[in-house]
């Protein structure tokens with residue numbers, strides 16, 4: 001299996017604050033990797049370093065075979081970033097935002113690309129409206145759609161589903177699974193344990209500047225004492241109730 | 251990446267020009283303040299000011315043009331600041347584009363938006379009786395000075411645009427700039443000012459730029475003013491460009 005992202009001994013401090021103190025992990029091609037961690041653990045910092053927005057103080061990191069410090073332009077050719085806070089142009093329409101990114105990626109036929117993505121992220125009706133009139137969830141979906149343009153081999157998603165309703169969340173999950181199915185490598189960060197559980201092939205927990213544990217869900221579960229068997233009636237989760245009431249197309 | 255610089259800059263320029271045209275109010279606000287000042291000075295104070303020039307509006311216009319640019323560049327800083335804060339810059343910087351085109355697009359947008367405001371202000375001045383017998387070469391020279399001046403102040407505006415902590419902080423630097431013309435030959439001849447003030451007024455950039463443009467409009471001898479004016483514009487441009495690009499490099503790590 002080929003390793004697409006390799007991080008070794010990554011360190012980063014903001015002045016006196018030592019955020020990353022030697023982070024190591026690897027992500028295999030076509031897999032979904034979830035970086036879990038509480039607020040301020042340094043997830044965004046890791047993502048920013050891997051997407052060449054920030055320089056690490058020590059350690060090495062390669063993305064798609066390119067060193068993030070020495071070959072940043074090659075790294076940028078290989079990736080796309082969806083930052084923690086939706087980075088969309090408020091004054092342009094949703095469609096114009098997508099066309100803009102398609103043009104900057106030097107793709108043919110930006111209009112068609114934009115229309116396809118608007119349809120895929122349930123934004124077709126809102127495509128001609130200024131983004132300043134969008135709801136938070138619509139912005140986030142547009143933001144993710146913008147990141148898919150150009151089909152880069154590696155995608156970083158920093159808390160992609162924070163602020164989304166359950167339906168939009170599942171839409172994003174489906175899109176992420178589809179990408180991985182096509183061979184795209186996905187690194188996502190999340191606060192939601194169930195998101196990591198549902199989506200990720202491998203999970204790493206970032207804590208106090210280091211990767212505390214790292215493995216598949218099954219491997220992580222083995223870290224806990226064996227479960228005792230209890231008989232309980234299966235209750236529908238709140239999510240099931242919500243989805244059945246608002247109606248879902250899944 | 252060089253091969254994309256022009257194409258990427260053009261795409262991003264198109265984007266920020268859309269911002270300008272979608273908020274026409276910014277162009278109007280940019281033009282309204284200098285126009286109001288021009289009305290005030292011509293119709294209220296003008297009668298009491300003796301400049302030795304037959305038409306006060308013609309005397310006044312060069313200074314008003316500089317004020318127009320000084321107020322216009324606060325929007326340059328504002329647009330940059332918004333891109334920094336909204337994460338749009340980070341999105342662009344994580345993409346395989348020529349990074350410097352992100353900044354150049356803002357600079358060119360500032361130039362175009364300010365030139366539009368300047369045309370509006372000159373239009374109003376014409377209605378108020380501004381007349382010039384200057385030929386095409388003199389007008390081109392005025393345009394050249396104004397472009398240099400706008401570029402110099404635009405690069406100055408880039409610095410707070412990139413480094414400010416708040417929106418107010420991003421725009422506040424423009425106020426002292428708008429005040430400088432009052433301590434120059436823009437509104438009244440410097441001859442009546444008391445000693446130290448006069449010394450300041452006669453040696454600050456606005457006076458030589460205003461005098462040069464005024465001489466071009468009235469077809470008077472240019473003297474040294476044009477060279478001093480060009481020297482100031484180019485000097486300020488070089489310094490602000492150096493600081494702005496240094497600030498930019500620090501921001502993008």
Ligand SMILES: Nc1ncnc2c1ncn2[C@@H]1O[C@H](COP(=O)(O)OP(=O)(O)OP(=O)(O)O)[C@@H](O)[C@H]1O
Nearest residue numbers: 014017019037038039040041042043044045046084
């Ligand atoms: N530019 C900066 N200057 C100073 N400190 C910073 C800066 N950026 C982040 N930090 C600090 O570094 C730590 C890690 O931040 P980071 O954003 O990487 O955390 P995170 O895991 O993404 O948190 P969250 O879940 O809240 O998004 C935090 O304590 C934060 O305050």
Ligand SMILES: [Mg+2]
Nearest residue numbers: 043044084158
């Ligand atoms: Mg974060």
